[in-house]
Amino acid sequence: xxxxxxNENYTPKILVFSxxxxxxxxxxxxxLLKLHYPPTVYTxxxxxxxxxxxxxxxHAFEKGFDGVFIAADGSDCPYGPTCTENxxxxxxxxxxxxxxxxxxPARLKMAAICSxxxxxxxxxxxxxxxxxxxxxNVKAQPSEY
Numbered sequence: 754x755x756x757x758x759x760n761e762n763y764t765p766k767i768l769v770f771s772x773x774x775x776x777x778x779x780x781x782x783x784x785l786l787k788l789h790y791p792p793t794v795y796t797x798x799x800x801x802x803x804x805x806x807x808x809x810x811x812h813a814f815e816k817g818f819d820g821v822f823i824a825a826d827g828s829d830c831p832y833g834p835t836c837t838e839n840x841x842x843x844x845x846x847x848x849x850x851x852x853x854x855x856x857x858p859a860r861l862k863m864a865a866i867c868s869x870x871x872x873x874x875x876x877x878x879x880x881x882x883x884x885x886x887x888x889x890n891v892k893a894q895p896s897e898y
Contacts (some may be wrong), residue, residue, distance in 0.1 A: 765819035765885035774822035782871035790878035803839035807847035827865025
């Protein structure tokens with residue numbers, strides 16, 4: 754469901770890559786606290802955000818997601834001190850591929866979400882959702898990556 758400005762009922766779909774030990778607890782806490790964010794946010798848990806592949810991100814766009822958000826471990830990553838740097842390189846690589854395919858790189862966001870950052874996660878989701886509503890129509894082409 755890529756943005757169609759003619760459709761007033763447009764509801765962007767966001768895929769979140771979250772991490773099992775750090776950002777997943779924050780997302781769970783948001784639910785426990787009954788904090789509200791768009792119901793079209795879907796999560797996939799990964800052990801570490803630096804293990805995400807650019808082709809996974811592109812695949813999400815091919816399958817109809819309007820935005821992808823990486824809830825990175827930040828400096829709290831149990832797998833290594835270079836997690837944030839490595840995840841940043843993955844995001845940059847994916848955004849380069851997105852540009853080549855005519856997909857607005859602003860459709861991919863990354864932020865460090867700690868295990869108790871439920872309110873920050875909800876704020877990121879609500880803001881990203883509003884940004885996606887304002888973006889122009891983009892069609893993802895099948896990936897060769």
